[in-house]
Amino acid sequence: MHIHQTNLSPLSRRAFMVTGGKLSAGLFAGSALSSVKGAVGGAGERTRFALVGTGVRGVAMYGRDVVRGYGDTVELVGICDSNPGRLAYASEYIGAGCPTFVSLEEMLVKTKPQWLMVTTWDWQHHSCIIEGLKHGCNIMCEKPLTIDEQKARLIRDAEKQYGKKIVVTFNYRYAPHRAKLKEMLMDKLIGDITTVDFHWNITHSHLQRYMQRWHGEADKGGTLWVHKATHHFDLINWWLDSDPTEVFAFADLERFGAKGPFRGRNCRNCDHADQCDYYWDITRNTHLKRLYTDNEHHDGYIRDNCVFRREISIFDKHSAVVKYANNAYLNYSLTADTDYEGFWIAFNGTKGRIEGREGGWPSNRDYHEWIVTPRGKTPRVVRVQFEEGGHWGGDRVLMDRLFRNPDAPDPLHQSAGTRDGVMSMLVGVAARKSLAAGIPIQIAGLSDIQPMAVRPRG
Numbered sequence: 001m002h003i004h005q006t007n008l009s010p011l012s013r014r015a016f017m018v019t020g021g022k023l024s025a026g027l028f029a030g031s032a033l034s035s036v037k038g039a040v041g042g043a044g045e046r047t048r049f050a051l052v053g054t055g056v057r058g059v060a061m062y063g064r065d066v067v068r069g070y071g072d073t074v075e076l077v078g079i080c081d082s083n084p085g086r087l088a089y090a091s092e093y094i095g096a097g098c099p100t101f102v103s104l105e106e107m108l109v110k111t112k113p114q115w116l117m118v119t120t121w122d123w124q125h126h127s128c129i130i131e132g133l134k135h136g137c138n139i140m141c142e143k144p145l146t147i148d149e150q151k152a153r154l155i156r157d158a159e160k161q162y163g164k165k166i167v168v169t170f171n172y173r174y175a176p177h178r179a180k181l182k183e184m185l186m187d188k189l190i191g192d193i194t195t196v197d198f199h200w201n202i203t204h205s206h207l208q209r210y211m212q213r214w215h216g217e218a219d220k221g222g223t224l225w226v227h228k229a230t231h232h233f234d235l236i237n238w239w240l241d242s243d244p245t246e247v248f249a250f251a252d253l254e255r256f257g258a259k260g261p262f263r264g265r266n267c268r269n270c271d272h273a274d275q276c277d278y279y280w281d282i283t284r285n286t287h288l289k290r291l292y293t294d295n296e297h298h299d300g301y302i303r304d305n306c307v308f309r310r311e312i313s314i315f316d317k318h319s320a321v322v323k324y325a326n327n328a329y330l331n332y333s334l335t336a337d338t339d340y341e342g343f344w345i346a347f348n349g350t351k352g353r354i355e356g357r358e359g360g361w362p363s364n365r366d367y368h369e370w371i372v373t374p375r376g377k378t379p380r381v382v383r384v385q386f387e388e389g390g391h392w393g394g395d396r397v398l399m400d401r402l403f404r405n406p407d408a409p410d411p412l413h414q415s416a417g418t419r420d421g422v423m424s425m426l427v428g429v430a431a432r433k434s435l436a437a438g439i440p441i442q443i444a445g446l447s448d449i450q451p452m453a454v455r456p457r458g
């Protein structure tokens with residue numbers, strides 16, 4: 001990773017080097033797994049690792065990438081998916097040569113993994129996590145940890161009951177430019193934060209993919225308030241280092257589901273293909289065809305449902321105000337179906353302001369820029385080089401932390417556990433409740449966690 005500042009920057013070279021060196025150490029060191037006996041990377045022995053959920057996410061990042069990149073520290077001992085056809089293709093794609101199972105319980109009994117990676121459907125995370133804990137596994141789980149407060153309680157109770165560790169793989173924290181922001185905020189570069197403006201946009205095609213599958217149904221992905229925004233609320237909770245206390249929200253579905261002008265059974269053979277802005281032939285993508293369309297007959301899981309099907313019960317625009325325990329206010333929006341993928345954000349503090357924009361024209365393709373304005377002074381630009389790999393380079397940094405450097409320190413507090421998973425998810429849950437009731441919703445009382453002005457780790 002390279003961090004530098006533009007020629008416009010008044011910061012001294014010495015100041016930059018101190019900052020850059022500290023950040024590098026933070027990014028490649030530390031792990032939530034460090035204190036766990038038998039964790040990944042333990043003395044000489046490979047960690048027994050199993051995967052449940054072989055959709056696009058599971059087979060790539062936690063399947064093939066683990067086998068190819070971390071085979072010296074991790075042994076993939078079992079792969080599970082409830083769809084036998086998808087499982088067979090997944091096994092071939094991942095290339096581990098390990099046994100495959102349609103029953104999670106059978107896999108856990110027969111392969112005895114030390115860690116179970118959960119990349120199943122969002123509304124199934126809690127049952128897979130609890131099953132894994134029951135069989136003595138530590139858990140890594142994709143975001144969102146779960147989709148509602150009842151399931152969150154079950155997870156928290158099981159974590160206490162079985163005494164094992166749960167890591168939530170919040171990859172968004174690990175993108176180098178976001179880690180740099182965390183470092184500047186931790187260093188109090190702009191003092192204490194009073195307000196944050198955070199506005200995230202999703203493109204037409206990105207939203208389309210959500211509308212076309214289970215993400216489009218509220219009881220499956222918790223709406224985008226949870227499925228997508230859990231990333232964003234986690235970033236804010238982490239950047240502010242404080243807990244959310246109260247949420248007021250608006251949201252609406254204006255262009256999809258029953259609001260659409262026509263509908264078909266699914267995209268690939270739709271009579272309205274010529275008229276529809278969202279037409280997509282999934283069968284042209286061999287990987288998706290082999291994972292999904294070839295295996296629909298096993299479980300009826302359709303990846304290219306109509307975006308105008310009446311079952312859609314999520315929203316395409318969202319707006320919320322969130323109050324934090326440290327008295328910071330967040331003004332947040334998630335606007336989907338736009339011509340821009342990314343966000344812009346501003347932190348206003350007692351000693352200045354930091355702002356930045358990610359993605360979309362006219363941002364630079366090589367680096368990210370944070371504009372830092374110390375109170376009463378000229379703005380300066382802090383540049384962070386983009387890294388290769390998924391999610392702005394964050395996926396690779398996270399993987400290194402999980403599977404290669406588990407015992408190093410974690411100065412930026414990037415590792416996340418159930419507390420973080422629950423608190424980010426609860427902002428979305430409270431937004432849903434606020435929308436339904438038309439009033440602000442308190443976070444306290446939605447779980448066993450008491451919001452704190454300065455969050456404890458995990």
Ligand SMILES: NC(=O)c1ccc[n+]([C@@H]2O[C@H](COP(=O)([O-])OP(=O)(O)OC[C@H]3O[C@@H](n4cnc5c(N)ncnc54)[C@H](O)[C@@H]3O)[C@@H](O)[C@H]2O)c1
Nearest residue numbers: 053054055056057058081082083119120121122124142143
């Ligand atoms: N962090 C990120 O940036 C990121 C990116 C993409 C997806 N994700 C998350 O990863 C997870 C998987 O996403 P995806 O797009 O691969 O979904 P998917 O629907 O393509 O795949 C999920 C797979 O899990 C299987 N499954 C579901 N419940 C199961 C159960 N109880 N037992 C066994 N198998 C089960 C399904 O058959 C399917 O193959 C989701 O939770 C999603 O939110 C995170």
